[in-house]
Amino acid sequence: MNTLLIQASDLHERLARPGCLVFDVRHDLGDLQAGRRAYETGHIPGALFLDCETQLSAPRSGHNGRHPLPDRADFASLMRAQGLSARAQVVVYDAGNGAMATRLWWMLRWLGHESAAVLDGGWAAWLAAGGAVETGTRNPSVSEAQAMQGLRLAAQPAMPVVDAAAVLANLAQPRFTVLDARTPERFAGQVEPLDPVAGHIPGALNRPFGQNLDEHGRFKSPDRLRAEFQDLLGERLKQGIVHQCGSGITACHNLFAMELAGLPGSSLYPGSWSEWCSRPGHPVATGA
Structure with missing residues (x-):
């Protein structure tokens, strides 16, 4: 299997x-x-x-x-x-x-x-x-x-990551789209229960990770997920997608759902919002 x-x-x-x-x-x-x-x-x-x-x-x-x-x-x-x-x-x-x-x-x-x-x-x-x-x-x-027969560590990460510097540089010269997996309220900066600053990375789009699940709490079908991500991202899929959330955990849910949907190749910003908002001078956006 x-x-x-x-x-x-x-x-x-x-x-x-x-x-x-x-x-x-x-x-x-x-x-x-x-x-x-x-x-x-x-x-x-x-x-x-x-x-x-x-x-x-x-x-x-x-x-x-x-x-x-x-x-x-x-x-x-x-x-x-x-x-x-x-x-x-x-x-x-x-x-x-x-x-x-x-x-x-x-x-x-x-x-x-x-x-x-x-x-x-x-x-x-x-x-x-x-x-x-x-x-x-x-x-x-x-x-x-x-x-x-122990695990052999691949020379290069098989799943790509980007750091805060790359996300910051992307604001001036966009090469990828950041997709935020947090709830709409946290994304908009209306509430922030875990981190000291509320809001989101400028230019990011929002897809709460719970949208990957159906009414029974199971993953939606690959076809349904594919249609939803294509509707949200459109031509941005050709540029590349970087996933983030609060601390790099639920971002993986969106990344997994895209793999399930047959849309591989996304990157992860592991530090996510909790790292971004801790860096002095990093811009913050609010609202939907």
Whole structure:
């Protein structure tokens, strides 16, 4: 299996075969221990827990955003220690909306590991499908064979990123379009619950990541997503799209949805709004 999205019923069958690694990345920005507590209370059998704050992010400096990307080599070492081999199929899930799962999916692609999928509907979908539940904590178990077939770090990132300097330069000489995944209220600068400044990057367009999901909390069909992104972006798709959000997490949801829609090639601005608004002199726009 090498697909972007997997359904709970298909994951149940896949777990019966070897070579599948499942990661639980449930997380709550308002309660940083909630994800681990939820994991220990119940998780997909065999799943390993990864913490967004301490394992999937680098230390914060005050000017690099709320969830800066870790060093690629350090992240590769972490994943090898979790048992990730070059041939492993990875499935990632969160509480349900895919916001955290698509972040890890992107990070794995960033390393060069292609065989990674997101569980559509996450933990909620697994329970709804009658999936088995394991409690407690599970630690990685890395065999000698897995160690020998460990993940090889690609020389160049397989998923492109841009930094704050590139976004700033783009304001004067536009080469790409910035797509902001935050809610319309945060984009417009009406509210800002997490960062010290409200508003958005000048020239950015807004597509709240929740628009990628249907009324059941599952990803919309590729055809529907493609039509929606084409309606929003039009000719801008030919220039290139850079995704951002508050701290580089839900931006990956939009990026994932575009990949699902058959619109690959987008870049990520990892620092996103939390980095942008911390830099003195960076312009801020408000309104829709």
